[in-house]
Amino acid sequence: MKKILIIIALVFSPSHLLTFSPVYAQFRINQSDDSPLRKLQFAEIAISNLYVDNVDEKKLVEDAIRGMLDKLDPHSSYMTPKEVKEANEPLNGNFEGIGVQFNMIEDTLLVIQPVTNGPSEKVGIIAGDRIISVNDSAIAGVKMPKEEIMKRLRGPKGTKVKLGIIRQGIKDKLTFTVVRDKIPVKSVDAVYMIRPQIGYIRIGNFGATTHQEFLSGLKTLRDQGMKHLILDLQENGGGYLKAAVDIANEFLQRNDLIVYTEGRKVPRTEYKADGGGVFREGKIVVLVDSYTASAAEIVTGAIQDQDRGIVVGRRTFGKGLVQRPLDMPDGSMIRLTIAHYYTPSGRCIQKPYTKGDNRDYAMDVINRLKSGELTNADSIHFADSLKYETLREHRTVYGGGGIMPDEYIPLDTTIYTKFHRELTAKSIVLQQNLRYVDNHRKQLKKAWTSFEDYKQRFEVPQSLVDAILKEGEKQKIKPRDKAELEKTLPHLRLQLKALIARDIWDMSEYYSIYNEENEMVKRALKVMEKQ
Numbered sequence: 302m303k304k305i306l307i308i309i310a311l312v313f314s315p316s317h318l319l320t321f322s323p324v325y326a327q328f329r330i331n332q333s334d335d336s337p338l339r340k341l342q343f344a345e346i347a348i349s350n351l352y353v354d355n356v357d358e359k360k361l362v363e364d365a366i367r368g369m370l371d372k373l374d375p376h377s378s379y380m381t382p383k384e385v386k387e388a389n390e391p392l393n394g395n396f397e398g399i400g401v402q403f404n405m406i407e408d409t410l411l412v413i414q415p416v417t418n419g420p421s422e423k424v425g426i427i428a429g430d431r432i433i434s435v436n437d438s439a440i441a442g443v444k445m446p447k448e449e450i451m452k453r454l455r456g457p458k459g460t461k462v463k464l465g466i467i468r469q470g471i472k473d474k475l476t477f478t479v480v481r482d483k484i485p486v487k488s489v490d491a492v493y494m495i496r497p498q499i500g501y502i503r504i505g506n507f508g509a510t511t512h513q514e515f516l517s518g519l520k521t522l523r524d525q526g527m528k529h530l531i532l533d534l535q536e537n538g539g540g541y542l543k544a545a546v547d548i549a550n551e552f553l554q555r556n557d558l559i560v561y562t563e564g565r566k567v568p569r570t571e572y573k574a575d576g577g578g579v580f581r582e583g584k585i586v587v588l589v590d591s592y593t594a595s596a597a598e599i600v601t602g603a604i605q606d607q608d609r610g611i612v613v614g615r616r617t618f619g620k621g622l623v624q625r626p627l628d629m630p631d632g633s634m635i636r637l638t639i640a641h642y643y644t645p646s647g648r649c650i651q652k653p654y655t656k657g658d659n660r661d662y663a664m665d666v667i668n669r670l671k672s673g674e675l676t677n678a679d680s681i682h683f684a685d686s687l688k689y690e691t692l693r694e695h696r697t698v699y700g701g702g703g704i705m706p707d708e709y710i711p712l713d714t715t716i717y718t719k720f721h722r723e724l725t726a727k728s729i730v731l732q733q734n735l736r737y738v739d740n741h742r743k744q745l746k747k748a749w750t751s752f753e754d755y756k757q758r759f760e761v762p763q764s765l766v767d768a769i770l771k772e773g774e775k776q777k778i779k780p781r782d783k784a785e786l787e788k789t790l791p792h793l794r795l796q797l798k799a800l801i802a803r804d805i806w807d808m809s810e811y812y813s814i815y816n817e818e819n820e821m822v823k824r825a826l827k828v829m830e831k832q
Contacts, residue, residue: 341365366635374638375654375662376622382632392508392540395483398455399462401426406735409433409441410450413735413804420482426466428804429742433474434465456481469739485510488540491533491812492518495822499829500527503812504548507540507596512547519551519580529584531825532600532610539595539620542572549603551578552585552610557645558692559603562623564640584832585610586825589706591666591675594618601704602644608693611828612706614821615675618666619703621650644704646689652702675712681705708828710821720780721789724773725796733769734797737762738804745805752810755802761794769793792818 345365349358363379370377380388390396400419401412410432415422433441435453456462458481466475488511491503500522504511522530539545542560549559555576563569587601587610598617604610623640642650654662666675673680687701699705717725724730738745749755773779780786795818803811816822 363633370635370637371659372657374622374656375659376620376624376636377638378624378636380634380636385632385634390486392488392506393486395485395510396455397458397481398451398484399464399479399481400484401432401454403432404731404735405447406732406739408444411735411739414807416484419484420479421477424477424479426464426477426479427468429469429739430475431467432464433467434463436463437465458482469742487514489514489518491809492521493809493813494522494525494527495531495813495816496826498526498528499531499826500525500529501531501533501812501816501822503533503535504537504597506537507544507548509541509544511540511544515548515551516579527583529829530580531586531588531822531829533588533822534593534597534601535588535590535614535821536592537594537597538592538618539597542596542599542623545596545599546572549600550574551580552604553578553607554581557603557607559645560599561643561645562640563643564623564638567623567640570640584829586828587612588821588825589614589617589704590821591615591669591703592618593704594620598650598704599642599644602648602650605698605704605707606645606648606689606691608691608696611708611832612704613708613825613828614706614710615712616669616681616705617703619650619652621652621702645692646698648689648698648700648704650703670712676714677711678709681709708824710824713820716820717792718780718785718789720773720778720785721793723778724769724793727773727776727778729769729772729776729778730793730796731800733765733772734800735804737765737768738801742805745801749805752802752806752813755805756810756814759798759801761797761801765797766790766793 345358345362348356348361363381366379370379400416400421402414402416403410403412405411412421412426412428412430412432414428415426431441432454433439435450438453440450440453454462460481462479462481464477464479466477468475486508488504488506488508489502490505491501493501495501500519502515502518502522504515519527519530546559553559553574555574557574559572559574561569561571585604587604589597589601589612593601593614594617598619598621601612601617605612621642622638623642624636625639627635627637629635644650652665669675683699683701683705687699689698689700690696691698696707698707749759780789795814799811799814802814
């Protein structure tokens, strides 16, 4: 017992406290005998040295960290080194791998498109190829999880991987050796002219390359005569503050406030436009929904408060907490909330939450649906204390969490039938579409060299629709009656036409077709006409 007490005494000596990382140099550590830190250390050391069974000390500490952070707010979190890497890849703008877009069909990896100038395209891999083995180990027909397949395909830049490939029209298996490289991850999903003089840009998240992608998209559209812009931020979960500030800066005048942050230990910090934006004139409509969050809300709030454009859609998510990443010595990370985001008019973007009740917070969007907020404007009420004014035209806008749009669009829960939703949810639509494109890729590319021609004249073959209905029936998914089937078919055909366009061209072409019947986009175009 004396030996154990000596060990504890040594670990508790001041020279052993939090000396392992420079980030802690700025913290003032309470080292008194009754400090919470000493109590926590004592508990961990006592368990490690005295507990009846073996314990995983690393997991014990990680669980303790998570437990503490869970009591603070919904967004303070702990991540393992692996989780840090996975979280950063979509935002860093690249990852290291072979460079293919793929999907799984019949337990086989089907290449949808090799990344342009990527390592796979350079060695001759083409759309429609099936990758059946990686380094002579089968990945097809063995029920391997998609995550495991991705793990085998990815690897450090410069390393080689041998791929076994089956290609239509070629009897023998092909073998390619691919040298892994950095693969760009796009955050701008779509760029196209939706009407004469009106461009459309959809941003999926705010990452390291978003600003440059956005500028490139703007130039492309301006070269085609764009004067006004629909900025689609639906389902954009956010990302880097800098990317959001850079995007908002392109729309605003010099010294216009974009956002400010403030916290208990963090003084107010303001981010303002520098006056060098490339789209300071021209109409803007921003599309948002209940999944638009964080950095996307910063851009939306700045445009609304500065009366630079009109916001269309539904109230945004309401994530307005600033996290500071604190790197741990082993590569893990604590993301600690240190401040709130505020729009230029002073609205706090963060929606209310109860400390420690993360489940209720996670259910917020479901609760909005149940309360009628997503489907009926009459269900939305704001207290007078939540009223704010925009900075130029003094229009009324609302606080209380998230950004309430200027033009509310209810969620239409009836547009897609239950039958259609089940066909989509079970991946029947996607799988049958992939099979169709895979079997007709050469004919499709030969017949439709022009996307505009395809958009105007292509009709989804009845054989593809029949294949979907047949597969649905096989899986016991049937329309309730003839009326449900008739309501399903037009939307199903539009969905298929958009998916085929995506597989032949890219996401811009997909949205160009899909958005033709999108109520949010239709309203945006009407708003443009009224401005």
